Amino acid sequence: MEYPSKLFVGHMIGGRYKMIRKIGEGGMSHVYLAEDLKLPGKLWAIKESVSDPKLYSSIRDEAQLLISLSHARLPRIVDFFPPDNDGYTYLVMDYIQGITLEKYFSGYRGRIPMDSILQLADQLLEVLDYLHTHEPAVIFRDLKPSNIMLTEQLELRLIDFGIARNYKQEQTQDTVKLGTVGFAAPEQYGSGQSDARSDLYGFGALLLYLSTGGTSSEWTERAERNIRSDLPRQLIPIIRKLLQFAPENRYASAAEVRRELAAAIRQEPKPDPKRMRDIAGRISTQVIALLGAGGGTGTTHTAIAISHYLARSRSKVALVEMNVKSPSFRRIQQIVDGNKALAPGSRKFEVQGVDYWRQTARADVITLLSGSYDYVVIDLGTFRERERLEEFLRADIPVIVASGAEWRQQDILDMVHGLSRYPQQKWMYFLPLAGPDAVQRLRKQLNTSQVFSLPLHIDPFEKSEDMDRALQRIFQGILSGAQRRRRFRFGL
Structure with missing residues (x-):
């Protein structure tokens, strides 16, 4: 920067805006985060610019330009301090978190x-x-x-x-x-x-x-x-x-x-949402992706339960963890390995016929899809982790896991609204432990019949008659691989 900033942490301008920290700089400007002392808790971005005296009009032009604009994708300008004797001027505008x-x-x-x-x-x-x-x-x-x-x-x-x-x-x-x-x-x-x-x-x-x-x-x-x-x-x-x-x-x-x-x-050609056959005539891998509408909804628990339900029908199943911040799969692997220290690079382990893949990158998922699995179940974590949204949207069966509590259903409504630009015809909504009233209320609000309650299932690794009946009813006519293998078994 050719010109140093006059602002510093704790400095105040206009008797109102108190600097909290610098959040950016570039060209001929510095940007600070500031607290509004007249509106406690309100934060603004203060842009400090320096202009040659001959160009003082340019910063005024920028202020007038922003004042005249009103659009959700543009910052609002709420205050303007014209150039001082040294050419420093200040724009007070929306602080955009991100x-x-x-x-x-x-x-x-x-x-x-x-x-x-x-x-x-x-x-x-x-x-x-x-x-x-x-x-x-x-x-x-x-x-x-x-x-x-x-x-x-x-x-x-x-x-x-x-x-x-x-x-x-x-x-x-x-x-x-x-x-x-x-x-x-x-x-x-x-x-x-x-x-x-x-x-x-x-x-x-x-x-x-x-x-x-x-x-x-x-x-x-x-x-x-x-x-x-x-x-x-x-x-x-x-x-x-x-x-x-x-x-x-x-x-x-x-x-x-x-x-x-x-x-x-x-x-753009779209893949058939139904199970497709490759050149050899083998039924290709079907992907089930689970995304939580918020924290603590039971996304991982539900993903485990679905995976073991499929494995019990003699399907070959991979359960993939793409929520890199979650410690769940690491803890499961440690238990499987007798609480030993995990070997470097050891991310695959097996539990009761299900292959678990811990902290998996997208490139690895693509490899799994070209392998011998009937199903790949992906635990995507919560909706806030938007970098994994593509896997949810591309899945054959996208599942949103949400709380059945009435006071938390706004989470799922906000999520669906935030994704309204995407086709949602094949999305399914699972509400663990939700009552019939909660299911009917959400079906009405989302205008879909694809909202389901899941029963109490304390140990998702073990068979539960109630959970199996619920999943069989939900996935009937959708999970081709499981149906195919059940028919084969009964024909023996």
Whole structure:
């Protein structure tokens, strides 16, 4: 930073905002988390910027720009302190809890779940459409991972309007050439004035960057070769058109791109949700994924019970733990091994005919699916761990485990609402120990008959007549492998 910050922990501005800690910096600005002393418990983000005296109007422009905007994916500006004698100025805006897309991407080592990429792309186009149809149109001009925040629910927010500007129709080129190399459109470097199509170029660069594991943000033959195999192929010509050098060769609006993306995704071939046969005629592996609507709902307990129910029908079953923070499988393995220290790399163990896979990565799951298992049951932990959402959505049988207590049913309603953009026809809802009234109430609220109560089952490893009857009733006509093996056994 060329200029040091005047703010520090405990410092107060405006007799109201008390600094708690620094939460970011970049370019010519620092960002602090501040407590509002007039609204106890309320937190704001304070952006401190430094401007050359000749450019004092730019920060005022940013403030006026933000004040004029109102969208759920944009921060609200609630206070503004104009430049002091040294050129320091302060914007008070919404504090958005979450992480930047840059950090989220880094945490995945460049392999964000494809469903998450498509979800973020749609959200970004939504807010760009709002900006571009604003009167006057607002051009963001700096779409990059560090300028995008993600909430815990993977909701997107644009956070830095430092170089955004209103589009001026009479202007032939930008007065100031700004934007991040690799994501900014060519016209932002002097070949013309940036407009809505410049942001669409930035959107295309960002989409390509996410789809190539961070290796490319400009369209080249090498970039196309690096595109992930799970990206819907119909999206490739869309990205290529977004990244055309000449603005007139790109899409005209964010709304148009959003329609094209939605149509391309709908055209992507979908796997048959029923059991499919491979070339050899063998019935392929069926995946059951369990996701808890909240903590303490019994997700792991239910996953174990289902796995051993299937194993007792002479099916070959793998139970996979993808909730890396859970100690459950480690404790089970220690008991199985006689409380000995676990050998490094020893993640597979067997209990009563079920293969347990502890703290398993997605690549390992793909390997299991190509193996000899009839069923792979995946324990995904709770909904808050959104990085495992893709496995839930791709499962043949997605199961949400929730509490039957009335005071906790809001957890499942919030979860379903948060995932409303995804098809939910085959989702099932399990409520351990819930009474008939709770089941009927949730069926009515969710408008589905796929809500089931599970009986008391103290030891999920052992057979329970009540639990077996419940699971047999729930899975009747769905679990092809178990039915096939039961028929074979009875024919002997």
